[in-house]
Amino acid sequence: MNKKLSQIITLFLCCILFAISFSGCIEQKQKLEEFKETLLPEVKLDQPSILPDWKDGEYHNYFGTTKMLNGFNDKYPDLVDVFSIGKSVLGKNIWCIRITNEKTNTRKSSCLIDGCIHGEEWEGGEACLYLAEYLLMNFGTNETITNILNSSEVYLIPLFNPDGRQDDSRYNDNGIDLNRNFDIDFGRIRGTAIPLGKLFGRIKIPYIDTSRLNKWFPKLVPWRLFNCGRHPFSEPETQAFRDFERELKNDDFSFYVNCHTAWHTFSGPWDAFKPPFEISKQEQYIFDYAVNWVAENTEYETIEEESDVYFKCSGEASDWCFKEFRIPSFGFELLSVDYDAFYGEKKHDHLVHWMETTLPVFMYLLVNIDNLRQWKTPDIQPPLPDRVPPEPLK
Numbered sequence: 001m002n003k004k005l006s007q008i009i010t011l012f013l014c015c016i017l018f019a020i021s022f023s024g025c026i027e028q029k030q031k032l033e034e035f036k037e038t039l040l041p042e043v044k045l046d047q048p049s050i051l052p053d054w055k056d057g058e059y060h061n062y063f064g065t066t067k068m069l070n071g072f073n074d075k076y077p078d079l080v081d082v083f084s085i086g087k088s089v090l091g092k093n094i095w096c097i098r099i100t101n102e103k104t105n106t107r108k109s110s111c112l113i114d115g116c117i118h119g120e121e122w123e124g125g126e127a128c129l130y131l132a133e134y135l136l137m138n139f140g141t142n143e144t145i146t147n148i149l150n151s152s153e154v155y156l157i158p159l160f161n162p163d164g165r166q167d168d169s170r171y172n173d174n175g176i177d178l179n180r181n182f183d184i185d186f187g188r189i190r191g192t193a194i195p196l197g198k199l200f201g202r203i204k205i206p207y208i209d210t211s212r213l214n215k216w217f218p219k220l221v222p223w224r225l226f227n228c229g230r231h232p233f234s235e236p237e238t239q240a241f242r243d244f245e246r247e248l249k250n251d252d253f254s255f256y257v258n259c260h261t262a263w264h265t266f267s268g269p270w271d272a273f274k275p276p277f278e279i280s281k282q283e284q285y286i287f288d289y290a291v292n293w294v295a296e297n298t299e300y301e302t303i304e305e306e307s308d309v310y311f312k313c314s315g316e317a318s319d320w321c322f323k324e325f326r327i328p329s330f331g332f333e334l335l336s337v338d339y340d341a342f343y344g345e346k347k348h349d350h351l352v353h354w355m356e357t358t359l360p361v362f363m364y365l366l367v368n369i370d371n372l373r374q375w376k377t378p379d380i381q382p383p384l385p386d387r388v389p390p391e392p393l394k
Contacts, residue, residue, distance in 0.1 A: 100153040184276065185274045185276070187314065265302065294361055297389070353390055367382045
């Protein structure tokens with residue numbers, strides 16, 4: 001009996017030990033799986049991109065833009081670097097956000113997109129913020145966007161003219177049109193510019209109204225002459241921008257886009273009344289290809305060169321960038337003429353719609369960033385999310 005009892009007890013103890021060991025293995029396996037899920041979440045790079053959850057009417061002034069950029073910096077520290085390229089007349093920071101996967105050390109092409117060089121043209125700045133959020137929220141899940149940020153650096157300056165944006169004014173605080181202040185065919189009256197500067201260092205004359213003469217001579221006289229400053233780069237905003245672009249020159253600078261409202265167009269050089277040199281055949285081919293792609297795939301149009309309402313504009317940022325760095329440079333006029341500050345109602349509405357209209361343009365340029373840098377045909381088609389581009393407003 002004692003021998004049988006001891007065998008039974010031994011068997012019972014073995015069963016208990018086995019149960020404890022088995023349950024421990026299960027628990028450890030569960031913890032290991034949880035640990036793996038924590039460290040290595042499943043990433044599917046074939047997922048369609050999703051759009052930022054913006055609401056109509058939620059525009060971002062200087063302080064709102066600053067808050068949003070800092071939020072990106074906090075949320076995406078490995079993708080975002082926010083810094084100031086300089087100060088405005090009133091001492092506001094001209095913020096720039098660089099978006100790239102900082103963990104990849106390969107040689108990268110870079111590009112620059114800016115907005116709100118005219119402070120009343122809010123949507124140019126909003127488009128930069130919208131693009132930033134779109135790229136950041138889709139990195140790691142959408143293959144196209146992940147590849148873009150792994151192999152390129154996207155620089156965005158939402159508020160080129162922070163003082164003007166805060167005052168809802170076209171001009172900077174010196175009364176100067178910053179998009180006439182660049183060293184390209186500077187100060188030409190036929191180029192809608194007049195080099196007045198700030199009279200006696202105190203008096204601001206932002207523009208001279210020539211609309212009466214324009215009615216009589218629409219082909220010869222612009223409807224308005226904008227104060228372009230006493231000399232090129234007389235303003236702190238354009239000086240900061242010039243110096244920053246010169247830094248990008250050494251960083252495989254590939255293309256530049258200067259965003260405005262509201263002429264509903266996408267165009268390349270020249271806007272200058274008297275261009276400093278002729279565009280080569282290959283350059284013209286690339287410009288025409290890109291502009292035509294936008295016209296065929298979005299609601300934005302090409303510029304009618306012979307239109308009475310469009311005039312050559314001396315001293316513009318995109319022309320100067322092309323002249324200085326010989327890279328593809330574009331002017332992007334968001335919205336429609338109904339929104340224009342002079343010819344339209346100067347309204348700000350349908351924000352989400354207009355932001356969605358910009359994505360095809362920006363994504364087309366980004367997937368072709370290397371082709372553009374090498375002046376090769378930008379024929380790569382960008383995959384886009386549903387509803388993009390949206391149907392035109394009725």
